[in-house]
Amino acid sequence: MTLVQSDADNEVRDPAPWWQSAVVYQVYPRSFADSDGDGIGDVRGVIQQLDHLVYLGIDVIWLSPIYQSPNDDNGYDISDYENIDPTFGTLADVDELIAAAHARGVRIVMDLVVNHTSDEHPWFIESSSSSTNPKRDWYWWRPARDGHSIGDYGAEPTNWESFFSGSTWQFDDRTGEYYLHLFSKKQPDLNWENPEVRHAIHGMMNRWLDRGIDGFRMDVINLISKDPSLPDGAVGPQARWGNGFPHYSAGPRIHEFLHEMHQAVFAGRDSVLMTVGEMPGVTVDEGRMFTAPGRQELDMVFQFEHVGLDHGDAGKWIVHPVPLPKLKASFARWQTGLAGHGWNSLYWNNHDQPRVVSRFGNDGAYWRESATALATVLHMQQGTPFIYQGEEIGMTNVRFTSIDDYRDVETLNYFREAVRDRGLDAALVLSSLRETSRDNARTPMQWSGRDGAGFSDGEPWIPTNRNHRVINVEDQRGVDGSVLEHYRKLIAMRHTLPVIRTGEFLLLEPKHMSLFVFERVSSHGRLLVAANLSNLVETLDLTSETWAPFRDADILLDNQQNFVFRQLLPWQAVVLARDMHSSRH
Ligand code: TEU
Numbered sequence: 001m002t003l004v005q006s007d008a009d010n011e012v013r014d015p016a017p018w019w020q021s022a023v024v025y026q027v028y029p030r031s032f033a034d035s036d037g038d039g040i041g042d043v044r045g046v047i048q049q050l051d052h053l054v055y056l057g058i059d060v061i062w063l064s065p066i067y068q069s070p071n072d073d074n075g076y077d078i079s080d081y082e083n084i085d086p087t088f089g090t091l092a093d094v095d096e097l098i099a100a101a102h103a104r105g106v107r108i109v110m111d112l113v114v115n116h117t118s119d120e121h122p123w124f125i126e127s128s129s130s131s132t133n134p135k136r137d138w139y140w141w142r143p144a145r146d147g148h149s150i151g152d153y154g155a156e157p158t159n160w161e162s163f164f165s166g167s168t169w170q171f172d173d174r175t176g177e178y179y180l181h182l183f184s185k186k187q188p189d190l191n192w193e194n195p196e197v198r199h200a201i202h203g204m205m206n207r208w209l210d211r212g213i214d215g216f217r218m219d220v221i222n223l224i225s226k227d228p229s230l231p232d233g234a235v236g237p238q239a240r241w242g243n244g245f246p247h248y249s250a251g252p253r254i255h256e257f258l259h260e261m262h263q264a265v266f267a268g269r270d271s272v273l274m275t276v277g278e279m280p281g282v283t284v285d286e287g288r289m290f291t292a293p294g295r296q297e298l299d300m301v302f303q304f305e306h307v308g309l310d311h312g313d314a315g316k317w318i319v320h321p322v323p324l325p326k327l328k329a330s331f332a333r334w335q336t337g338l339a340g341h342g343w344n345s346l347y348w349n350n351h352d353q354p355r356v357v358s359r360f361g362n363d364g365a366y367w368r369e370s371a372t373a374l375a376t377v378l379h380m381q382q383g384t385p386f387i388y389q390g391e392e393i394g395m396t397n398v399r400f401t402s403i404d405d406y407r408d409v410e411t412l413n414y415f416r417e418a419v420r421d422r423g424l425d426a427a428l429v430l431s432s433l434r435e436t437s438r439d440n441a442r443t444p445m446q447w448s449g450r451d452g453a454g455f456s457d458g459e460p461w462i463p464t465n466r467n468h469r470v471i472n473v474e475d476q477r478g479v480d481g482s483v484l485e486h487y488r489k490l491i492a493m494r495h496t497l498p499v500i501r502t503g504e505f506l507l508l509e510p511k512h513m514s515l516f517v518f519e520r521v522s523s524h525g526r527l528l529v530a531a532n533l534s535n536l537v538e539t540l541d542l543t544s545e546t547w548a549p550f551r552d553a554d555i556l557l558d559n560q561q562n563f564v565f566r567q568l569l570p571w572q573a574v575v576l577a578r579d580m581h582s583s584r585h
Contacts, residue, residue: 051296109274158176259297291342347378443463444456
């Protein structure tokens, strides 16, 4: 059977938004490409490497924050939303990047970090200067808990624990009150209850769109509406802190705030834009509401379910192997839960997550095979895939052996708290960081096997993974079967096969411990995606009666190029097709 090109005018009739057949590439500018040798990646570095992204075939670049920032949390603590941090370049460089990307048909989405600002943002400097300052109410200020004096155990206004260790409250002696910070103490939370705050943010967003960017990735946007009565969280057995999450996640006014933003910023130009809200803890039902087109809130959300499955009771720092049926069930719930209602984003990696090939694959004996198999089962789902820099060449976790190699505020706070305050063994904590730290994702992009990895001529801000000698762009480009070439194929398939955008997702063999098998079915054709996510050979007998429809199907993709319709080799992944209609859309 050959591909039928009969559906070519489908795109004219099809009202689907452009981002439903797009692939996004996340650039973490600090670690992507350093054009001036200071060891820190920059905007000009991104411009210089655009050819790589065009070669890969992606449609959109999401740029992690490059705004002015004291860089306590690598730019997620912004002190000026409308200027660029000098370490990354200038506004003129950004204009040039936008123009250069657009000239190549690539769109640019910027990070929007408005749950909090930096404590060095002029708004916070004003707000903290006196309790009567007009901007006082732009942040969450509260006195010590009734009957407590400052510094008492439990004096904080609530018992909430910060994402980055310790209390969410920081005492400020200028006015004798505490301010709320869900993340680091240098990231005070904005008070979205105040209409002036929302108005200022909408204005800033509009100015960025007028500058020519194509949308926003919105940092922890489900946390902007808090229960204004700020209740304590439930305290688990032996826990020092309570769980504030139910009181600040998807709070009472979240849908109102997002719809208002849509009206104030996106209305009239939303068909050309793309918005994605990062939402730790979001449920399928909420995800459906946030992304239902008629509600006019967001195009899609980043959900966290699949990247939380290996976390233990104590959170992200102690990880457990994930039984495959659990992972498959999670994906399937999101696939079917949003189908026909909203839209999924698809991701394995970003700048906060350990590298997927080390986490869910086998980065030793089956490095290439497992990187490509994991890519296949994600990219063949319905949704908009996000590729994080380095994922397309199978970059792995870094094996740092000293705390001095780490840079991430979350990692360093946790290490300090675990070792100094709780007395855990430092070597043990370090071994857990090798699996869990966000810095696993933040080592320099591996462009070549030479010294400096083609990232920088200077000393990089964080050590380079030594395996850049064998894992790098240069060695994979044009090499058939490489991780890079496999990603190129997956991206091209999304662009040419509408069934990947439109097809119903049907999970098969849900209980199988090694095989991830699913079908995608629509009037555009029918795909069978089958992957062996284990180190052992597994039987999958497509010549048997059960699999009759696929007995003589076309092999569209095979990461080992030797599929015999009876078994899958360790980490083999195939995509089979029948009744296909193809079009560029
Ligand atoms: O992350 C939000 C988030 O909830 C987590 O991924 C978090 O980074 C942490 O790993 C929880 O254990 C976003 C950004 O992506 C992250 O880089 C920022 O540090 C954070 O918000 C604060 O802006």
